Amino acid sequence: MADFPDIAPTNRSYEPGVYPQRSYRTLSGAVVRRSFGNSPFNAKLELEFQNVVDTTVETILNHYRTQTAANSRFRVLTTTKPLAGMTSGLANIASGSIDNLRWEYAQPPQVRSTRSGISTVLVSLLGEIRNPQLDD
Secondary structure, eight states: OOOOOOOOOSEEEEEOOBOOEEEEEOTTSOEEEEEOOSSOBOEEEEEEEEEEEHHHHHHHHHHHHHHHHTTOOBOOOTTSGGGTTSOHHHHHHHHSTTTTEEEEESSOOEEEEEETTEEEEEEEEEEEEOOTTTOO
């Protein structure tokens, strides 16, 4: 498993995952919720890298290619640049490590060239529950 590259994003957004629950409406109209687990899934992490050089874009695209081709999930480490600036507690949550999540690409990275040799890259990641047989 290859961890996400140690590159500082210009912008970052995070959405915590949802817990597996289902709502049922009884004949009287009352709503009953049933939980099917105690771990969230489908967390979202978006990283934008503005005005980066082509070698940085290549690093991101090569990570995407190798991870997606092997259908592998990966970690975003709390001690690396993608989560830099967060407190350690918030970085533990956003990295997915506290909820035992591993990341995968929600879609291919979007690359927008701004000028020769300089681009902006948008990366969208999904955090899913770790599979002990496949994910480290």
